[in-house]
Amino acid sequence: MDYSTLKYTVSDRVLTLTLNRPQQLNAFTVTMANELVHAFERASEDDAVGVVVVTGEGRAFCAGMDLSVGGNVFGLDESQQPTLEDLHKRLDDPTIIDGVRDTGGRVTLAIYDCKKPVIAAINGPAVGIGITMTLAMDIRLASEKARMGFVFGRLGIVLEACSSWFLPRIVGMAKALDWVYSADIFDAQEALVGGLVKSVHAQDELLEAAYAIARPLAQRSPVANALARRMLYRNSAYAHPLDAHRVDSLAVFYTSQGDGREGVRAFLEKRDARFTTRASSDMPSFYEDWLARDGK
Numbered sequence: 001m002d003y004s005t006l007k008y009t010v011s012d013r014v015l016t017l018t019l020n021r022p023q024q025l026n027a028f029t030v031t032m033a034n035e036l037v038h039a040f041e042r043a044s045e046d047d048a049v050g051v052v053v054v055t056g057e058g059r060a061f062c063a064g065m066d067l068s069v070g071g072n073v074f075g076l077d078e079s080q081q082p083t084l085e086d087l088h089k090r091l092d093d094p095t096i097i098d099g100v101r102d103t104g105g106r107v108t109l110a111i112y113d114c115k116k117p118v119i120a121a122i123n124g125p126a127v128g129i130g131i132t133m134t135l136a137m138d139i140r141l142a143s144e145k146a147r148m149g150f151v152f153g154r155l156g157i158v159l160e161a162c163s164s165w166f167l168p169r170i171v172g173m174a175k176a177l178d179w180v181y182s183a184d185i186f187d188a189q190e191a192l193v194g195g196l197v198k199s200v201h202a203q204d205e206l207l208e209a210a211y212a213i214a215r216p217l218a219q220r221s222p223v224a225n226a227l228a229r230r231m232l233y234r235n236s237a238y239a240h241p242l243d244a245h246r247v248d249s250l251a252v253f254y255t256s257q258g259d260g261r262e263g264v265r266a267f268l269e270k271r272d273a274r275f276t277t278r279a280s281s282d283m284p285s286f287y288e289d290w291l292a293r294d295g296k
């Protein structure tokens with residue numbers, strides 16, 4: 001697939017995924033959603049990719065849904081207003097989910113299901129879906145020029161793309177309610193204090209800061225990275241009792257024996273480890289089952 005709204009560039013096992021509509025402040029469209037879903041599925045199976053870094057071309061990260069489409073951001077006219085029951089039926093049937101154009105939700109799930117760690121390098125304004133899409137990413141870094149906002153209340157809509165699931169888990173319920181109710185656009189320092197971003201960087205040092213995290217992580221065992229990511233998210237799905245988690249934890253521990261033995265040998269021999277497992281083919285059989293059933 002050729003992308004018209006993204007750039008997909010791999011170097012040193014790090015995929016840089018760049019939102020690429022700079023004239024429109026990288027505003028989010030249905031095409032961008034489709035391309036993001038494709039790119040995250042591709043990154044998941046691309047053994048040349050160890051870690052994904054997401055950033056924006058130009059001065060913005062993403063100005064949210066492209067509002068130039070007018071009031072119809074949902075892709076529905078009023079006569080098509082689905083009931084909750086309809087939506088549940090549609091969610092169970094992937095062939096008609098596109099009919100309700102759950103653009104944000106599909107992107108969130110593609111990121112959530114990705115086998116690779118994902119880092120957001122927020123280089124400028126990130127509001128609406130521009131910030132909520134980063135909640136499904138594992139680490140967020142911001143430039144000094146970043147401004148963020150859960151601005152939905154200003155538009156009379158409710159935070160979307162499963163962000164009400166992620167936001168309180170990341171920043172706590174009090175901060176989530178504060179930002180959602182105020183609908184304010186806040187700066188990188190406030191995001192840092194609130195726990196939304198890990199660190200704040202000069203504009204021209206942001207990507208290098210992201211790569212400094214991504215590059216060594218991309219050299220680690222791909223299967224261990226994927227399983228650690230899945231275990232943490234499954235755990236935070238709160239749908240998973242501790243006893244069951246203990247058994248799964250043991251299964252994951254034994255799965256990591258392949259690269260794990262090599263890691264221990266390399267440590268003892270004072271050399272770099274040579275990990276050989278592949279996330280495309282060496283995932284344990286329970287992994288697909290978890291993806292299909294758990295935590296969503």
Ligand SMILES: C/C=C/C(=O)SCCNC(=O)CCNC(=O)[C@H](O)C(C)(C)COP(=O)(O)OP(=O)(O)OC[C@H]1O[C@@H](n2cnc3c(N)ncnc32)[C@H](O)[C@@H]1OP(=O)(O)O
Binds near residue numbers: 063064073
């Ligand atoms: C289901 C829904 C999901 C959602 O995502 S809802 C949220 C939708 N997005 C928004 O409500 C954001 C609206 N935009 C803003 O608040 C601000 O912009 C920013 C904070 C993103 C950036 O502010 P600044 O740096 O001061 O730029 P500027 O002068 O406001 O914008 C430059 C031009 O870009 C247009 N623009 C900005 N955001 C959008 C958008 N989301 N869709 C379409 N156009 C947009 C503006 O109108 C303007 O245009 P011109 O130069 O002609 O005045």
